Amino acid sequence: MNGDAETDPQAAIDAAASDRDERVYEHGAGDEQEGIPFVGAGPGDPRLLTVAGRELLSDADLVVHAGSLVNSELLAEYCADAETVSSIGKDLEELIPLMRDAHERGETVVRLHSGDPAIYGAALEQMDALEHEGVPTYIVPGVTSAFAASATLRTQLTLNEVANHVAFTRPQGETLDEDEDHISEFVGMGDVTTCIYLGTHAVSETMDRLLDDGHDPETPVAAVYHASWPDEDVIEGTIETIGEKLEAAGYRASAMVVVGDAVGGEEYERSFLYGEWASGGGGGDGGDSQEADD
Missing domain, CATH: 3.40.1010.10 (Tetrapyrrole methylase, N-terminal domain)
Incomplete structure (x- = not known):
């Protein structure tokens, strides 16, 4: 040509x-x-x-x-x-x-x-x-930065009996209409780890909407600024506190925001992968033992 x-x-x-x-x-x-x-x-x-x-x-x-x-x-x-x-x-x-x-x-x-x-x-x-x-x-x-953030946080985005699903999403703004913002729906499901891209500048507004929608203010949230870069910074809080903490740190871009109980890597249950199913001793045919992401 x-x-x-x-x-x-x-x-x-x-x-x-x-x-x-x-x-x-x-x-x-x-x-x-x-x-x-x-x-x-x-x-x-x-x-x-x-x-x-x-x-x-x-x-x-x-x-x-x-x-x-x-x-x-x-x-x-x-x-x-x-x-x-x-x-x-x-x-x-x-x-x-x-x-x-x-x-x-x-x-x-x-x-x-x-x-x-x-x-x-x-x-x-x-x-x-x-x-x-x-x-x-x-x-x-x-x-992707969500994976780097989970590594930094020393947790999994999916965690047995805590988070069965992961949502990659972004908040409403100039390029996303209000009716296209599903963050509240994902958080409301309870067993979803919600990874918010392109939304550092709008974290306070996003968290305020979650509070207005009745979500638990104590839900864990972590913001990992520049995940894996030399100037990486981790700010931990809750739906109620993370906005103020992030604003105090002065970050308006380049942070991966992770919402959900998997953030802390706590209160999870032992998976089937290395339990009875691994040796064929549990219920079922053991097929789930092949799912390494469990």
């Missing part, structure tokens, strides 16, 4: 194929594939980048990255031989030709997202736009 051709990302999104892409059945998540990989950089610490991601970055000529959301130490360590360009402040009409033209010149291009591209990453619209212009793409998963 001509490098001077105009790009229309919205047309590409509208034209996204309704038929299942055959590559779904040909490649697994760990396969190196043709085209531009969309790589998850992980939560911050360069060591939490995947092996696949490290290999792709080491071979790259151009890395388009998520600006300050990606640790500069990671860029320095793994992208030393590549041109690096921040995507911050660039719209699709600028990003797509940048990556397309480099690919068509024969350069090895990597698109580097923070965390995992599948979680609030806006990756698919870029991928559809590139595919529409003849540039193949694929995803290389990364460690």
Whole structure:
């Protein structure tokens, strides 16, 4: 394709194929594939980048990255031989030709997202736009900040007889209408660990809504600022207190907020995984013993 051709990302999104892409059945998540990989950089610490991601970055000529959301130490360590360009402040009409033209010149291009591209990453619209212009793409998963936060808190997001479910969500605001905010519903279920992304600036308002909805003010909440970064900070409280504590700390962005009884890792029950079922002695056929996430 001509490098001077105009790009229309919205047309590409509208034209996204309704038929299942055959590559779904040909490649697994760990396969190196043709085209531009969309790589998850992980939560911050360069060591939490995947092996696949490290290999792709080491071979790259151009890395388009998520600006300050990606640790500069990671860029320095793994992208030393590549041109690096921040995507911050660039719209699709600028990003797509940048990556397309480099690919068509024969350069090895990597698109580097923070965390995992599948979680609030806006990756698919870029991928559809590139595919529409003849540039193949694929995803290389990364460690999302909720997982880094749970590791820091030394707990599990799912915990037997405490939390059977996990919700990845965000609060209402400029880009999410009030009727699309389901945080109160998730917290109300009781056995859900609710992980709030993109909401550090609105924690006080979010917690006030939870109190207005009648939720237990003593429900545990932890805010992990810059999970896995050198300046990581952990602020613990409850629905009633976390907003004031976070405001006192001065954080308005980049904190993973985790709500629910699993935050403290307390009062859980022994799982079936290493109980009687592990030796075939319990009720049932022991099938749950294969579920390592229990």
